[in-house]
């Protein structure tokens with residue numbers, strides 16, 4: 098399999114940690130990610146999806162998945178949409194931090210595919226309508242990072 102001229106590891110094992118909150122959106126992100134992984138030739142049997150209740154639960158689950166040593170890369174997917182309180186900022190800041198901490202601590206890459214939008218319409222546009230599919234682009238980034246990781 099090739100990515101920008103470079104071979105990527107045969108049969109990479111990939112975990113997707115996705116949140117069910119705003120599921121109409123996140124199901125599309127997961128579908129987009131799975132489609133892109135398949136287009137790059139990733140074996141469907143080597144892709145596991147871990148569904149968590151909300152974005153806040155992504156950190157714990159990604160930590161456990163990383164510790165399992167079963168994967169070459171981890172993708173995080175979710176949709177956090179602004180409400181009436183400061184809940185949005187607390188969730189986003191902490192999840193972003195958690196994913197980055199795991200990137201710094203481990204030896205496999207994690208990518209960040211959380212939509213952070215003002216409303217559901219913006220989220221839908223970014224999960225397969227006019228503004229692309231964040232799940233697909235995050236999958237492509239993860240493949241690139243797994244490839245890079247093999248060369249280090």
Ligand SMILES: Nc1c(NC[C@H](O)[C@H](O)[C@H](O)CO)[nH]c(=O)[nH]c1=O
Pocket residue numbers: 116118119150151152153154175176177178179184188
């Ligand atoms: N408001 C959103 C949430 N909130 C839920 C939290 O992520 C968490 O599940 C709860 O606080 C229990 O620990 N989650 C999202 O993914 N998106 C949101 O817009």
Ligand SMILES: CC(=O)[C@@H](O)COP(=O)(O)O
Pocket residue numbers: 179180181182183184185
């Ligand atoms: C768990 C909360 O604080 C929740 O009620 C947040 O509300 P909003 O999404 O409107 O900020």
